[in-house]
Amino acid sequence: MQEVGSLTAGRIGRPRSFDRESALKVAMHLFWNHGYEATSIAELTQAMGITPPSLYAAFGDKRQLFLETVDRYMGGIDAVTKGVLDAATAQDAARELLTSAALGHTGEDTPPGCLVASSIISSSVSAADIREELAGIRRRMEAALRVRIERDVLEGILPASADADMLAGHVFAVVQGMSTLAKDGADRAKLLRIVDCAMNGWPSPVGPRIDGADEGTATERTKYAYDDTRRPSR
Amino acid sequence: MQEVGSLTAGRIGRPRSFDRESALKVAMHLFWNHGYEATSIAELTQAMGITPPSLYAAFGDKRQLFLETVDRYMGGIDAVTKGVLDAATAQDAARELLTSAALGHTGEDTPPGCLVASSIISSSVSAADIREELAGIRRRMEAALRVRIERDVLEGILPASADADMLAGHVFAVVQGMSTLAKDGADRAKLLRIVDCAMNGWPSPVGPRIDGADEGTATERTKYAYDDTRRPSR
DNA sequence: ACCCTTCTATAGTGATCGATATCTAAGTCA
């Protein structure tokens, strides 16, 4: 996904006259607003201030451009899964995922909803590969959370009756659903209360107290400073 | 939405050579699979076994055809909201909504996911009205559940601390999210367990026992017989 | 039988889709 030539100091030939990074950001916002298929090359080039040949030369094609915006949006999917696995408890990881989603879906300077969630639904036959790619991202994140939950069960932090598959599935169902609600106009406060509601169903910890475990509700923790250059969640 | 002439016994002129009802069912399945925008007139006419002029004569245009399939899918939205308001308790209504959704999203003879949820996301500028129509359907159902919850609070069945807006929002976030999970291959058992997880967060009833209130979990209640001619949920 | 109405099929409307061939402008190197 990285340009080869951009690493070399002196490029021969005419240098690019637009900023690739800011153009990518514009494209991300467009995809974020309308989804993958509903965003046309014409819209993209107009908003990015470049012509179609420049877009194709710089980003490959529409598909690659979209996947690159997704990668930028996620801040690297590994960052998300790593955050889940590194959380103090599985419950913290779940709450963190949900809260990040609620905040990310209602940013002031970003379109409502989730870039990935907005594009994962639409499924014309030609975009089946895009859909599968996005589904894979969600599955990897869900798997990370599931593994984290199972670890807590093994360590006795969560009761043995805790169903990791169910809990992780529920979390990502809520993440996905909050994106739609945000697109329909739900504000940040409502989403954060939904996060609290979603976390109410978690089994109580049974083990010893965990250092650094955060038991505060999402609505108490609106202290996040969010920008759209690095987006840690979907 | 009903044809005027179909009510009169003897129609002058050549009668329609295809079954309107079964053609509508085919169209519903296509929209259900790919969403509103990703389903083309060419796909529709081919699958329905008719030509474009016949489609437009019988159903108006693509938009009206889709809205008619949605109406058929919901079995009339009033049926859903009435079911919510008539439930024994708000908690029963919520569980019923979630269970119906989990079952409807994983029917054996129907596409995975939800017809409405699959089309509510994709939002090209030209389909903004469709999107708003679907969002209105969701909002009306959510409002019905919210009213039902507030009634239980007033009657002392739910504690005064119960947040109706939050609880209703959470339910429909899960409904929406389950549709995506189903499209990604989640099976019925997983969705039903997610329903149980979602209902775990509900506040405990504080009032006297309600006759007919059902406290069973969704996974115990897989006894539903589902067909796709009447679809009570999204 | 005829007329009249409606349906169906062929074909094609302009618009837009993603993607490019071609040519010119604008730079870096020797």
Place this chain on the structure above:
DNA sequence: TGACTTAGATATCGATCACTATAGAAGGGT
């Protein structure tokens, strides 16, 4: 400065989009 390399702009590609004008086919009413 001249040779080389790449970016940008114009124009357009074939395919597909939702939709329809036209004309022939097929039935009911009398």
